[in-house]
Amino acid sequence: MSTPGPNDPLPVKARQDAQDWAKHMTEYMAQTAGAVLDTGSTEPIFSDCVGKNDEVVNDGRYKLMYAVYSSTPLEQHPEAIRKVRTMLEQQGFKIDGYRESINGKVDTILDASQPSSRYLITVETTTGGLLAFRVRTPCLMPPTATETPR
Secondary structure (H helix, E strand, C coil), rough: CCCCCCCEEEEEEECCHHHHHHHHHHHHHHHCCCCCCEEEEEEEEEEECCCCCCCCCCCCCCCEEEEECCCCCCHHHHHHHHHHHHHHHHHHCCCEEEEEEECEEEEEEEEEEEEECCEEEEEECCCCCEEEEEECCCCCECCCCCCCCC
16 A cells, blocks of 8 residues: 555545544554553544644544553553554554653653554653553544545
8 A cells, every 4th residue: 555645635534433443543552562541531632634834624624633541550661562563563554763761761652653544653651650542643534524625
């Protein structure tokens, strides 16, 4: 599958379908990591797509940033993200960034992307010591919308 070009039509996906996929993906990553998610911490945030000149087209296009957290003990974070990294690589994701510690302290971060879909994944240690699982979508069109030419 090739990487989409800037003038290709936007992928079509209903908001609920995008959120369901993000939920499934974060659950799969957590299961792979051996982490238990705090389902009450789920944060689905939909936002408008903003063009490179700060333009916003009101035709229904959107982005989703979906996050959920785990209270996995800090000392288990490096092993957890190693497992997620392996799984994502097997699923065809490109690893864009990876760190287990900084200045001798556990401070994990894993950034990955899927070139064919432009989905972004992040797993990281938060300031409060939680393990965060995040999914970000590219700009998507709902099935009921008609894309305005760019």
